[in-house]
Amino acid sequence: MAEFMCLSWLLTYTSLICFCNCQGSTVSVINRLNQFQEDLLDNKYDLLRMEKRILDIIDVVKISLKAELKVEMWDQVREAMAEILQGESxxxxxxxxxxxxxxxxxxxxxxxxxxxxxxxxxxxxxxxxxxxxxxxxxxxxxxxxxxxxxxxxxxxxxxxxxxxxxxxxxxxxxxxxxxxxxxxxxxxxxxxxxxxxxxxxxxxxxxxHVASTSRTPVLTTPVTTPRTPLPTTPVTTPRPQVEKSRILIAPLGSHTQHQFLQLNIHSNSPSVYQYLNMKKVSAVAYTAKTNKLLIGFDDPHRIVSSTLDTSYVTVLREGVQASGLAVDEARDIVFIATCKPQYSISRMSTQGKDFTTIIDLSKYGGIPRQITLDTRRKRIYGCSGGKLFIVTYDGQGLATLATGNNMFAVTLDQTAGVLYYNNVQKLMKMTVSNNVSTEVTTLTALPWNMILYRGTIYYGGYGSTIVGAVNVTYNTVAYTLQSIRMRRVYYLLLCLIP
The missing domain is CATH 1.10.287 (Helix Hairpins)
Known part of the structure; x- marks a missing residue:
C-alpha cells in the first residue's frame, strides 16, 4: 500500500515536471515568433526603402536619357537641314x-x-x-x-x-x-x-516652324485692272475703245421683278441691263453663235430665249425647271440640269427641238446644279450639293469625282485640263487627267455658280449679293469685285457675254 502511494506521488511530480517543461517551451516559441515578426517588418521597411531608391534612380536615368536624346535629335536635325540647305541659310x-x-x-x-x-x-x-x-x-x-x-x-x-x-x-x-x-x-x-x-x-x-506655311489673307476691296493700252500717237477719232466683255447678273428665284444688271469686266462698272425685267429666274446661259440668251424659270416651269438688247422672249420648252444650263455651240446642243419634273440631265437644240432626257439622277442624290462641258471629250461635269460628278453626252459612265458640302458651282479650263469647283467656301481645282484635287484659296462668299474668263474666275454669291473674282493664273487671291444691291435678292446668277 505504501508502494502505491509513493508511485502516485512520483507520477504527480513527473506530470508537474513535464507540464513545467512544456510551458517553458511554449513561451520560448512565442518569443521566437514575435522576434521573427519584428524581423519581417524590418525586412519590409528595408524593401520599401530599396524600392524608393530604385525608382529615384530610374527617374534620374530617364531624365538623362531624354536630354541625351534631345541633343542627338537636334544634331540630326541640324545635319539634315544642312544637307537640305546645302550651304544656304x-x-x-x-x-x-x-x-x-x-x-x-x-x-x-x-x-x-x-x-x-x-x-x-x-x-x-x-x-x-x-x-x-x-x-x-x-x-x-x-x-x-x-x-x-x-x-x-x-x-x-x-x-x-x-x-x-x-x-x-x-x-x-x-x-x-x-x-x-x-x-x-x-x-x-x-x-x-x-x-x-x-x-x-x-x-x-x-x-x-520648318514645315509650316502661311495662308494669304483675303482681300475685300474691289480691284480694277485697266486693260486698254495707252495710245502713243495722236488719235484722229474721238470714239474711245471700249471692251465689250461683260457679266450679266440675274437675281435667282426672287418673287419680285428685277431689272437685270451687267458688269463691264474692263472697268468694273455695273449698269442696268434695261431689256430684261423678270422674276423667279433659275438658270441663265449665252450662246454666241446665235447671239441669244437662254433663261430658265421656276414658275411657270419653262425655258425661253431672248436676243441681246431686246425684251422679246421665245418659249423653247414648257414644264421643265432648269437648275443649270450649258451650251455646246459647235454641235448646237443645250444641256439642261433639271430639278422638275425630275432630277436629271436633258438635252435639246438651241431652238428647243429634240428634247430628251439623257440620264435620270433621281436616285443619285441631290439636285443637279451648275454644269459645264468638255466639248473635246464630250463630257459633262456637274455639282449636286454634295458630289462632283461626270457623265458622257449620251448619259453613260456616271461617276463621282469628289464629295463635300454645299457643292454648287463648277467650271472648266479646257485648254489646261483643269476643273474648278467649290467645297463650301473653298475653291478647289482638279486635274482631269488624274482626278487629283487641291485647294486653291478661300472665297469671300459661298458661290452659287462660277465662270472662267481670261484666267480669272468670277462667281455669284449664295446668300450674299456679291460678285467675287479670283485670278487663278497669278496670285489666287479672292477679292470682291462688286457688291450688288437688289431688294429681296439673296442669290446671284452670272452669265458671261464675251
Missing amino acids: LQDIVKSQINTELRPLKQGYHQMKRQLHHVTRSLKDFQEETTVFHESVLKEAHVGNRENSSDVCVREKQRLRIELQKCDVYTANLKRDIERFIAFNKTNQSQVSQLKTNLAVRSSQTTK
Whole structure:
C-alpha cells in the first residue's frame, strides 16, 4: 500500500515536471515568433526603402536619357537641314523667294511709270502743238477778216472748232487714262505692301516652324485692272475703245421683278441691263453663235430665249425647271440640269427641238446644279450639293469625282485640263487627267455658280449679293469685285457675254 502511494506521488511530480517543461517551451516559441515578426517588418521597411531608391534612380536615368536624346535629335536635325540647305541659310531662301515674287510687281510698276511719263510728255507736246495751231488759225482768220474774206474766215473758224473739239476729246481721253493709271498705281502699291506683309509673316512662321506655311489673307476691296493700252500717237477719232466683255447678273428665284444688271469686266462698272425685267429666274446661259440668251424659270416651269438688247422672249420648252444650263455651240446642243419634273440631265437644240432626257439622277442624290462641258471629250461635269460628278453626252459612265458640302458651282479650263469647283467656301481645282484635287484659296462668299474668263474666275454669291473674282493664273487671291444691291435678292446668277 505504501508502494502505491509513493508511485502516485512520483507520477504527480513527473506530470508537474513535464507540464513545467512544456510551458517553458511554449513561451520560448512565442518569443521566437514575435522576434521573427519584428524581423519581417524590418525586412519590409528595408524593401520599401530599396524600392524608393530604385525608382529615384530610374527617374534620374530617364531624365538623362531624354536630354541625351534631345541633343542627338537636334544634331540630326541640324545635319539634315544642312544637307537640305546645302550651304544656304533659311533666311537666304526666304529672301530669295520674296525677291522672286516681288520682281514681276516691281517690273510692272516701273513699266507703268514709264508709260505714264510717256503719256504726260505726249500730252504736253500735243497741247503745245494745239496752242501753235490755234494761234496760227486765229491769225489767218484775222488776216482774212481784214481782207474782207468772210467765207474763208467762216470755213477756217468751223475747221478750227472741229479740230478743237477733237483736241478736247483726246485730252479728256488722256486725262481719263492718266486717272486710271494713278488708280492702278495706288492698287499696285497696296498689293505690293500687302504682299510684303504676307511674305514677312510667312518668313517668321517658316523660321519658327520648318514645315509650316502661311495662308494669304483675303482681300475685300474691289480691284480694277485697266486693260486698254495707252495710245502713243495722236488719235484722229474721238470714239474711245471700249471692251465689250461683260457679266450679266440675274437675281435667282426672287418673287419680285428685277431689272437685270451687267458688269463691264474692263472697268468694273455695273449698269442696268434695261431689256430684261423678270422674276423667279433659275438658270441663265449665252450662246454666241446665235447671239441669244437662254433663261430658265421656276414658275411657270419653262425655258425661253431672248436676243441681246431686246425684251422679246421665245418659249423653247414648257414644264421643265432648269437648275443649270450649258451650251455646246459647235454641235448646237443645250444641256439642261433639271430639278422638275425630275432630277436629271436633258438635252435639246438651241431652238428647243429634240428634247430628251439623257440620264435620270433621281436616285443619285441631290439636285443637279451648275454644269459645264468638255466639248473635246464630250463630257459633262456637274455639282449636286454634295458630289462632283461626270457623265458622257449620251448619259453613260456616271461617276463621282469628289464629295463635300454645299457643292454648287463648277467650271472648266479646257485648254489646261483643269476643273474648278467649290467645297463650301473653298475653291478647289482638279486635274482631269488624274482626278487629283487641291485647294486653291478661300472665297469671300459661298458661290452659287462660277465662270472662267481670261484666267480669272468670277462667281455669284449664295446668300450674299456679291460678285467675287479670283485670278487663278497669278496670285489666287479672292477679292470682291462688286457688291450688288437688289431688294429681296439673296442669290446671284452670272452669265458671261464675251
